[in-house]
Amino acid sequence: AQKITQTQPGMFVQEKEAVTLDCTYDTSDPSYGLFWYKQPSSGEMIFLIYQGSYDQQNATEGRYSLNFQKARKSANLVISASQLGDSAMYFCAMREDQGAQKLVFGQGTRLTINP
Amino acid sequence: DSGVTQTPKHLITATGQRVTLRCSPRSGDLSVYWYQQSLDQGLQFLIQYYNGEERAKGNILERFSAQQFPDLHSELNLSSLELGDSALYFCASSVGGRDYEQYFGPGTRLTVT
Numbered sequence: 714a715q716k717i718t719q720t721q722p723g724m725f726v727q728e729k730e731a732v733t734l735d736c737t738y739d740t741s742d743p744s745y746g747l748f749w750y751k752q753p754s755s756g757e758m759i760f761l762i763y764q765g766s767y768d769q770q771n772a773t774e775g776r777y778s779l780n781f782q783k784a785r786k787s788a789n790l791v792i793s794a795s796q797l798g799d800s801a802m803y804f805c806a807m808r809e810d811q812g813a814q815k816l817v818f819g820q821g822t823r824l825t826i827n828p
Numbered sequence: 829d830s831g832v833t834q835t836p837k838h839l840i841t842a843t844g845q846r847v848t849l850r851c852s853p854r855s856g857d858l859s860v861y862w863y864q865q866s867l868d869q870g871l872q873f874l875i876q877y878y879n880g881e882e883r884a885k886g887n888i889l890e891r892f893s894a895q896q897f898p899d900l901h902s903e904l905n906l907s908s909l910e911l912g913d914s915a916l917y918f919c920a921s922s923v924g925g926r927d928y929e930q931y932f933g934p935g936t937r938l939t940v941t
Contacts, residue, residue, distance in 0.1 A: 748929065748930075750932070756916060756934070756935055756937070757830075757932065757933075757934045757935065758918060758920075758932035758935075759830075759932075760830070760929050760930070760931055760932070763929050804871065806871075808930075813873075813876060813883065813884030813885075813886070814859070814861075814876065814883075814884070814922070814924075815861065815873035815876060815884060815886055816861075816863075816871075816873065816920075816930060817873070818870060818871040818872075819870075820870055821870070
């Protein structure tokens with residue numbers, strides 16, 4: 714069965730520093746997708762970045778990049794030059810490409826950016 | 829703004845009651861997913877519809893049901909509500925297929941008293 718593990722319940726980072734949020738996953742499906750979502754205190758879920766299991770290069774979207782290490786089954790989110798507005802919950806999620814296209818989420822990491 | 833709309837934004841109701849949550853997907857998206865976010869269970873997949881047909885079921889209680897209409901909007905019906913059903917309910921949509929992201933609506937916060 715799919716499983717996503719986020720081992721950092723909370724992280725505190727100084728503004729303008731880079732931050733890495735950890736995510737490991739487990740699946741027996743050779744084809745899958747990995748996602749990161751941001752949930753600010755207002756509650757909405759904001760899509761940040763996607764990585765397919767067969768993608769050769771790590772995904773990047775502006776200040777977000779996904780450090781995909783397939784052999785280690787890890788998909789860490791890197792945020793460069795953090796901003797106060799980055800303070801939020803961050804969720805890693807996986808979708809197996811066989812069967813239901815549901816997302817399975819980790820427990821989340823609460824990121825706090827300090828000025 | 830993801831383009832996915834959900835109504836109502838907040839809902840307060842009593843135990844034993846029935847409520848309907850509504851979702852309109854992004855224009856062109858055929859798939860609709862429902863998720864429940866609670867403090868103890870985290871984010872869990874409930875059910876998926878694709879172009880009007882049920883595609884997959886997750887941890888959805890028998891007291892809950894959903895449907896997707898010909899105009900592709902979807903409704904999630906929750907009945908015989910219990911205190912434990914209090915949660916944030918999200919609808920997400922995608923074009924469908926493995927290469928497409930799921931975009932989430934703003935959610936409906938349900939409080940059962």
